[in-house]
Amino acid sequence: TMAWAVRGTRRAMSTAARLELLADSQASDVKYLKQIFVRDQMSEWSKAPLLMAKADGVHFWDVDGKHYWDALSGIYTTSVGHNNARVKAAIHAQLDTLHFSPPMHGTNSVAVKLADILRQIAPGDLGVSKLECSGSEVTEAAIKFARQYHRLTGNPGKYKIISRYQSWHGSTMGSLSASGLKSRKTVNEPLPAGFVKVFPPTCYRCPFGKTYGTCGTTCATIVDDVTQMEDPSTIAAVLVEPIGHTGGVIDPPPEYLRTLREICTRNNILLIFDEVITGIGRTGQMFAADTFGVVPDVICTGKGLSGGYIPISAMIASQRIADAFWGDPATNPGFVEGHTFEGSPLACAAAVAVLQEVVERDLCANARTQGARLRAAFERMAARHGVIGDIRGKGLFLAIEFVRAAPSKERFPDATAFGLAVGRRALQKGLLCRFDPHWIAFGPALTSTAADIDAMADILDQCIGETLAAL
Secondary structure, eight states: OOEEEEETTEEEEESSOEEOOOOGGGTTOHHHHTTSOOSSOHHHHTTSOOOEEEEEBTEEEETTOOEEEETTHHHHTOTTOBTOHHHHHHHHHHHTTOSOOOTTTOOOHHHHHHHHHHHHHSSTTEEEEEEESSHHHHHHHHHHHHHHHHHHTTOTTOOEEEEETTOOOOSSHHHHHHOOOHHHHGGGOSOOSOEEEEOOOOGGGOTTSOOTTSSTTHHHHHHHHHHHHHOGGGEEEEEEOSSBSTTTOBOOOTTHHHHHHHHHHHTTOEEEEEETTTTTTTTSSSSHHHHHTOOOSEEEEOGGGTTTTSOOEEEEEEHHHHGGGOSOTTTOOOOOOOOTTTTOHHHHHHHHHHHHHHHHTTHHHHHHHHHHHHHHHHHHHHHHHSOEEEEEEETTEEEEEEOSBTTTTBOOOTTTOHHHHHHHHHHHTTEEOEEOSSEEEEOOOTTOOHHHHHHHHHHHHHHHHHHHHHO
């Protein structure tokens, strides 16, 4: 038989099938980097490309053998650490029985087992899951779920989604439309209609010029004002991250989510928590809903659910809401949503093992313990350097905001991009964290030890001092 052999700029017929694989040492060659997109501008990134080759625990090594501390769990994903023996064993065992099942005809037993575990760990009566592959897919599914629910229950005019500026809910068109991050949104506009934004609860820099304690929590009550102005009969859901990420880890005041819950209940609006980052122990409880003591109608989770092993996410809905999708197929089609790899038996096996690790090793408690240790390290840095204005977050999801002077909250000039300078210096010294012009965030694995936290914090401390000295 004739087959294609591929190399260079031309495809040629061959009598033997072969695919040539690059060596790791070749992968950083710019001619090969031009064949792949990454998140940065390729012309700049390719000058000093970062290509990982190996990982273990809270450590990465790149193709050149350089070591990095993973203070970000990849991107809040490797919840139980790299190279976790239990998760690897579960994947290997599942490979021997069933690696794929036909999603248009049903599901598989592993998916049902995972859904039952999610019911056990979710707050309130949340316990009916739609299993997807990514955070973008699952928040998009939640938007569809809210609209279809209202249609099934006699309120087809309820279609609008209220979300927040500075939020990030995903890259698909629906989840992107709900997002409020201009750097990612504007380049894709115009976006679909039906999405309304409000300001986030950025207490450190209140968009209403108020001070917490005497503000009446305007950031929450304005959601009710917007609902009334838009018309409650048109609002399907309020979609928020309990702790917003892309705005600099926006930690809301204690009553904020409780107020949203009351507004949604009173106006027959679904409250959706995007816990793609905060779910599965990240904030020191299984879900941020538990951390704040507020039960939404829907939780979207991902990232840490997979442990980074095989992509999986879950939309977990209230039983009361989910019951509306159970009925006569002549008038009720069920939840109309699906993807090829939904409920993948391999991904579900990995997720079950991840959750067993989190529960049986009490990694939520470790997130609280190590999170307190990390916060204390940040506080020492703030006292030492005088350029940390705020420390935000819960558990092992923490950020610091940089300012020229803490009392005034004055930021460094945009041209200085102090946070970027610190983050890039940290990367050079072997520390991977999340860095923006004005803030840096840590989100290490829930398995992190005190020694791990101290080592990561020490590098950041050194980088802040060196960056200040270089100004």
